[in-house]
Amino acid sequence: MSRFANIKVGDRLPEKNHTATEISLFLYNAAIWNPHRIHYDAPYTLEIEKHPAIVIDGPLQGDWLAQCVTDWLGQDGELVTFSYANRRASYLGETLTATGEITEKDEVAGTVNVRLGIRNEAGEIIAPGSATVRFSEE
Amino acid sequence: MSESLITDAARSAIGQSQPPITVEVSRREIQKYSLATQQVQQKYLDGDEAPPMFLFGLLRPLTPIDELGPDGIARDASLPDLPLKRVMAGGTEMIWSRPIRPGDVLTATKTLSGIEEKQGKTGPLIFLHYTLNVVDVDGKPVVKERSTRICR
Numbered sequence: 001m002s003r004f005a006n007i008k009v010g011d012r013l014p015e016k017n018h019t020a021t022e023i024s025l026f027l028y029n030a031a032i033w034n035p036h037r038i039h040y041d042a043p044y045t046l047e048i049e050k051h052p053a054i055v056i057d058g059p060l061q062g063d064w065l066a067q068c069v070t071d072w073l074g075q076d077g078e079l080v081t082f083s084y085a086n087r088r089a090s091y092l093g094e095t096l097t098a099t100g101e102i103t104e105k106d107e108v109a110g111t112v113n114v115r116l117g118i119r120n121e122a123g124e125i126i127a128p129g130s131a132t133v134r135f136s137e138e
Numbered sequence: 139m140s141e142s143l144i145t146d147a148a149r150s151a152i153g154q155s156q157p158p159i160t161v162e163v164s165r166r167e168i169q170k171y172s173l174a175t176q177q178v179q180q181k182y183l184d185g186d187e188a189p190p191m192f193l194f195g196l197l198r199p200l201t202p203i204d205e206l207g208p209d210g211i212a213r214d215a216s217l218p219d220l221p222l223k224r225v226m227a228g229g230t231e232m233i234w235s236r237p238i239r240p241g242d243v244l245t246a247t248k249t250l251s252g253i254e255e256k257q258g259k260t261g262p263l264i265f266l267h268y269t270l271n272v273v274d275v276d277g278k279p280v281v282k283e284r285s286t287r288i289c290r
Contacts, residue, residue, distance in 0.1 A: 032195030
């Protein structure tokens, strides 16, 4: 039986933990050309912008949600839609977990809808998201 | 109706597009992004295909250092002049026609599609809605994005 045929609503995608470091945040912000000091300058971040620590970029959490779905999909299809929103800030030192669950399956179109979420250590979803993927015909 | 926080000048910006930007995608830029975000799939690490969120960095303005503010942020040309100055990212939704690959020459057009005023728990909020249309060198669609920014 094909991989698509085996997918059921309620199935969970593999979860993955992400622990940003000063090095990973530096490289990410360099790669996207983002010089905002809250992502690398701790004294400035605490004293001037009044955050408790270096801030983990919202779009980086968006990337972790995208990885959750594209790593699960692999080479078996393509991403059609992807959405996310940052609801709450997260700070260097926290481990965040990317999660996903199948919410809908369209047998005719060969598509699957996935609910995504970045969960913090307190168990709160701080960045909800969703995606639609289309499986390739075999 | 109570007095609106949205000025006539800001309202008149609705429907206006910024000048389109054209970017050339290199394999090395995809590889740097993929390493920085600790991708695991070989197609991303080799730069054969860009991870979806690569788009965000690809289209960020390349502002000279002496034009950055003391916070490191560049002034944003897509923000209309509003009385609420603190800007946060709302949501982003992308609809993909195909992945981005090295060698692509992409043209992106961003349009302010709407402005809404809402009452938040701690005061007024202004929602700015944008559309972003990305096409390839033949004018074929690559990705369309809808995003929201919240001013408070």
